[in-house]
Amino acid sequence: MFKRLVFGSLALMLSGCESTTPPDWYVLETNSDSDYIYAVGEARTLNLAKKSALANINEQLWTQVDSSFSSDEQFRAINDESLRNENVRNSVNAKSAQLTFTGTEYLKTDQNDIAYYVQARVKRENVKDQLLAELSQIEEQSVRVIKNFSHQDKLVWWLNNRDLSDEISDYYVRVGILTSMGLKYDTENSQLIRLIPKVSQAKSDLYIYIQPGRQDKRSAAFISEKFNLEGISTTQKWSAKNSHVLKMDSEYRQSKVGDAYITTKVTQLTLKNKQGKTISSGEIISTGNSVSNFKLSHEGAERHFSQQLDEMGIWHALGLKNKIIFALEYSK
DSSP: OHHHHHHHHHHHHHHHHHTTSOOHHHHSOOOOOSSEEEEEEEESSHHHHHHHHHHHHHHHHHHTSOTTOOHHHHHHHHHTTTSOOOOHHHHHHHHHTTOOOTTOEEEEEEEOSSOEEEEEEEEHHHHHHHHHHHHHHHHHHHHHHHHHHTTSOHHHHHHHHSOOHHHHHHHHHHHHHHHHTTOOOOOTTOHHHHHHHHHHHHHHTOEEEEEOOTTOHHHHHHHHHHHHHTTOEEESSOOTTOOEEEEEEEEEEEEEETTEEEEEEEEEEEEEETTSOEEEEEEEEEEEEESSOHHHHHHHHHHHHHHHHHHHOHHHHTTOOOOOOOOOGGGO
């Protein structure tokens, strides 16, 4: 009886070990060849195991990138004066892990009590074709954006395209992988690279004439500060150089409730281009109170104006929604 119990316990233990052991094909190394890239993945669900295998394919592709291809140096060379100067290579691994390749085959799947296991492969020619198609899409979108430069308001155009760092990173990830696969891609005639100095040009052409009301001097200074933080020049004098006019119309409402002096300031902001066409408008309502006099409550309303401008941001305050329209379908 004792022997039966011992053998029964051993059998259960062995059975338990078998239910947590990966399949043989998973632990055996599968080398990629000239036609296919192979990878395996493991996770708690089948869907996550497939994603893990895809991530491992991505990792293989990027680790094969020739060290002589220096996307960070190329990015820095074109980016010093127009966009943020950052090292693309540091973020490239995370970006490359997000690539999803069409035509991925899942050759083997298995599971035990703790995980699912997947073996996947993707054809190298499919990878090349897909990356070329995505680069073509980037270039076509760049052409459309460049065409908009000539007839769209420069401030609106700049807001829509002022940060192209993600697009540039996407671009060089794909160029880098293609280079590692022996396919040279022409970057010298890139439309995306042509777009970058236009972003810098649009910004340098912006010169906002702030036209405050008689009591809006302090509020005008707050707004000017916000523009300056964005790298945009402002003035309170008319000049032929002005690209836009920001008109401030404020109404001050005063009331006394008990011992409190209350001032409500309603400021209408209207942004127009050089031709007098309204680009956007917004409204800021600020209040201040004092137990002494209206002068102090007026100062409180000005401080509240500044606080609301901080919270809203200059673009929201002007009624401009800063949406990047350079969105690519493949990255959604």
